[in-house]
Amino acid sequence: xxxxxxxxxxxxxxxxxxxxxxxxxxxxxxxxxxxxxxxxxxxxxxxxxxxxxxxxxxxxxxxxxxxxxxxxxxxxxxxxxxxxxxxxxxx
Amino acid sequence: xxxxxxxxxxxxxxxxxxxxxxxxxxxxxxxxxxxxxxxxxxxxxxxxxxxxxxxxxxxxxxxxxxxxxxxxxxxxxxxxxxxxxxxxxxxxxxxxxxxxxxxxxxxxxxxxxxxxxxxxxxxxxxxxxxxxxxxxxxxxxxxxxxxxxxxxxxxxxxxxxxxxxxxxxxxxxxxxxxxxxxxxxxxxxxxxxxxxxxxxxxxxxxxxxxxxxxxxxxxxxxxxxxxxxxxxxxxxxxxxxxxxxxxxxxxxxxxxxxxxxxxxxxxxxxxxxxxxxxxxxxxxxxxxxxxxxxxxxxxxxxxxxxxxxxxxxxxxxxxxxxxxxxxxxxxxxxxxxxxxxxxxxxxxxxxxxxxxxxxxxxxxxxxxxxxxxxxxxxxxxxxxxxxxxxxxxxxxxxxxxxxxxxxxxxxxxxxxxxxxxxxxxxxxxxxxxxxxxxxxxxxxxxxxxxxxxxxxx
Numbered sequence: 001x002x003x004x005x006x007x008x009x010x011x012x013x014x015x016x017x018x019x020x021x022x023x024x025x026x027x028x029x030x031x032x033x034x035x036x037x038x039x040x041x042x043x044x045x046x047x048x049x050x051x052x053x054x055x056x057x058x059x060x061x062x063x064x065x066x067x068x069x070x071x072x073x074x075x076x077x078x079x080x081x082x083x084x085x086x087x088x089x090x091x
Numbered sequence: 092x093x094x095x096x097x098x099x100x101x102x103x104x105x106x107x108x109x110x111x112x113x114x115x116x117x118x119x120x121x122x123x124x125x126x127x128x129x130x131x132x133x134x135x136x137x138x139x140x141x142x143x144x145x146x147x148x149x150x151x152x153x154x155x156x157x158x159x160x161x162x163x164x165x166x167x168x169x170x171x172x173x174x175x176x177x178x179x180x181x182x183x184x185x186x187x188x189x190x191x192x193x194x195x196x197x198x199x200x201x202x203x204x205x206x207x208x209x210x211x212x213x214x215x216x217x218x219x220x221x222x223x224x225x226x227x228x229x230x231x232x233x234x235x236x237x238x239x240x241x242x243x244x245x246x247x248x249x250x251x252x253x254x255x256x257x258x259x260x261x262x263x264x265x266x267x268x269x270x271x272x273x274x275x276x277x278x279x280x281x282x283x284x285x286x287x288x289x290x291x292x293x294x295x296x297x298x299x300x301x302x303x304x305x306x307x308x309x310x311x312x313x314x315x316x317x318x319x320x321x322x323x324x325x326x327x328x329x330x331x332x333x334x335x336x337x338x339x340x341x342x343x344x345x346x347x348x349x350x351x352x353x354x355x356x357x358x359x360x361x362x363x364x365x366x367x368x369x370x371x372x373x374x375x376x377x378x379x380x381x382x383x384x385x386x387x388x389x390x391x392x393x394x395x396x397x398x399x400x401x402x403x404x405x406x407x408x409x410x411x412x413x414x415x416x417x418x419x420x421x422x423x424x425x426x427x428x429x430x431x432x433x434x435x436x437x438x439x440x441x442x443x444x445x446x447x448x449x450x451x452x453x454x455x456x457x458x459x460x461x462x463x464x465x466x467x468x469x470x471x472x473x474x475x476x477x478x479x480x481x482x483x484x485x486x487x488x489x490x491x492x493x494x495x496x497x498x499x500x501x502x503x504x505x506x507x508x509x510x511x512x513x514x515x516x517x518x519x520x521x522x523x524x525x526x527x528x529x530x531x532x533x534x535x536x537x538x539x540x541x542x543x544x545x546x547x548x
Contacts, residue, residue, distance in 0.1 A: 003208050006319055006327060013328040016111055017335025023118045026429060027449050029340060029436030032117050033307050034180050035127050036336040039110055040187045040310045042134065042329035043194050045141040046321045050197040051156060052147030059197040064152040066193035069186045071160025072167070074138075077183050078131040079168030084176070084440055085124040091448040 031084045038077025044070035095143055102140040103325040109133030110329055114336070120449050137325060173444040174401055177303065177433040181231040184306045188223025191216055191313035192283070195320050196276065209320055210267045214279060216316035218259065221283025222290060223309040229291040230302050234433055240296030242358075248293070255286050294356065297398075297475070299433045301344045301355045308337020340435050347429035347455075349481075349492040372523025374510065377530050379540035382504055386412075386541065387548070389466035391422040393458065395497050396438045397431045399472015399508070399534055406445035408538035409471065413447065415545045424465075425451055426458040426495045428476035459496050468500035470521075471534050472507075478519045503527035506534045 024032050047070050050063030110133050116126025147153070171179045195216030199205065232238045259282050265275045294302055311333025318326025345352050386392065394413075400406060413423045425447065431438045439452055462468070470477050477497040480487040497503055498521050505522060507529055521527055530537045 002322060003319075006322065006324070009324055009327050010315065010319075010331055013107075013331040014335050017114075017332040018339065020111060020114045020118075021332075021336045021339050023115075025118070025120075026343075026427065026436060026454050027439040027452050028117055028120060028123055029343075030176060030180070030434060030440045031123060031127070031436070032114075032336060033304070033340065033435060034176075034183060035117060035130060036114070036333045037180065037183045037187060037307060037310060038134070039114075039130060039329050040314045040333040041190065042137065042326055043187070043190045043314045043317055044134075045137050046194045046198070046317055046323055046326055047190060048138070048141050048153055049144055049146045049321075050194060050201060051153050052144075052149055053201065054148050059201040060152060062193045062197035062200065064156045066190045066197065067153055067156035068160045069193065070190035071157050072164045073183055073187045073190060074134055075161050075164025076167045076179075076186075077164075078127060078134070079165060080171065080176075080179060080183075081127045082124065082131075083168060084173075084443070085120075085127055087173075087440070087443040087446075088120040088123065088449050089443070089446065090121070090450055 028085075028088070031081050031088075034077055034084070035081040038074055038081060041070045041073030041077060044074055095145060099140050099144060100324070102136055106133040106137040107325055107328045109136070110332060114332060173440060174404060175235070176440055177299065177437060178231050178234045180434060181227050181234060181303055181306065184303070184310045185224045185227030185231065187310035188220045188227060188306075188313050190220070191310070191317045192220030192224065192280065194317045195220065196280065198317075198320050199270065199276075205270060207267050209322075210270050212316050212319035214263050214266045216313055216320055217276075217279055218263075218283045218286075219309055219316055220313040221280055222287035223306055223313055225284040225287030226291045226302075226309070227287075227306050229288050230299065230306060233291070233294075233296060234299060242295045243292040248289070252289055255282060255289060258282055259286065290356070296433070297430075298348075298355050300430050300435055300437075301341060301348070301352070303434045304337050304340035304344055305352075306337075308334050308341060311335075311337055344430055344435060347493060349489070372520070374522050375528050377504065377528035379530070379537060380544055382528075382530055383541050383544035383548075385467060385502055385504075386416060386421075387419060387545070389416070389421050389502075391424070391465045392416055392467045392469060393424045393426050393462070393465040393497075393500060395426045395428070395431075395468060395470045395473050395477055395495050396442070397428075397471065397473025397476060398433060398437075399474075399506070401432055401437065401441055401472070403472060403534040405471060405506075405534040405538055406441045406447075408535050408542065410442075410445040410447055412538055412542055412545075415542060419545075423451065424453055424458065426455065426468075426497075427452055428455055428473070428495050431473055431476050455493060455495050462496045462499040463501075465500040467502045467504060468497040470497050470503060470505045471538075474507075474519055477521055479521050479524075480519065484520070497521065498524050498527065501526060504530055506530050506532075506537050508533065 047066035113130030315330030
């Protein structure tokens, strides 16, 4: 049943995503991409639990590496998006 | 009782709402920056509340990895040049992919009791994450010209690809049925990485906007699959938002090239379509001085930038010329084709960097109906996106592609390095039209030469 419940969330989120993002103008497509990319760094929260567990050392290592990469994704993504958006000015 | 799991999940709901609101505010340039901040706040809340999880017993490695990642992230975001943004976005896609791969791998390795559904989604997360990572690295290498930008194909590539796909299916089956075998996991990771490389190698530089959008969507889908493996709602929601965004961009890019996604992905394998139509005519070179006289008299000018503008870094010189023209009472507009440049919105970012107001940037469909009213169309480093053959020459490889009708303006100035054809390898009848003139040379130098004429005047 959990699988079905998760699929429900997936389906609704996809619809919301399509509706919201379709309205983004072409001029903002690059920041949209890097900003969305930062959001995909959400894997970080999955990685944190794995890197912090004391179970097998192998999965702790994998988790720590995942934390490293996901942090780059989150920090780099949001900062570079902000840097770009700061340049979009009206006259 | 207020358990910690409940608190964490309640905060996750708020975070999901913040992500959606953040993306919604991306709908307009005036609110976009706030939207990005909102989304970042959501991310921070999600991270902090996750750290409260009882499952986390040791913070040592988390601390080290977060610090290292933050440092790399800050440095990358601060130091990257605006012109290298396609490479940067591509690499960020890649790190997102590898993170999802590692999370899925670790969660499966870690799991005490595991069912086949979890193994299946874990396999998908590893596969998509691996393809995203290695594909993005190849895309980055192509964009930064560390390897050739043209489609790279070798004899028997189709056969090799078929072999890889078969191996992935077989390993996938073993992965789900016999999760205790570590070798299978290694094989899946390795195959996913090789598959990503093989997927992007045969794609040419001009098709990079599609590839980057697609990899963007994959990075979201990988996070989504990892979310299923961990049974984490927020991962699923955030991942599918990103997936949707990438799919929409991919669709827009494909539509703007009048090609299907499969055509973009696999056309490197087809022999080059050679058109037997010969375009004949004479090109008329124009000096900077003559260009200046026409521009000085012009009431309205439309600029059509392309990848060549990014290469020549001509956006600042362009803005300088724009200011001079506006002082002269001339209206200046910019016409941006969806696939101009190497990623969606590439030209807009470069022009924003040069301080051009976003209100002066027009999409193809807005500008085409009034193209006839412009005195001068300045085509800067663009070729295929202004090719009238797309409109009038049936049988041309780009026939049917929506283009900016620069040739309908009263005068057309084409800033071009030499007479080489664009990425599609086809001649552009625009260059031979009666109303068009070529200004040969580096776009930045040519623009500066015109600016000097204004200053002397």
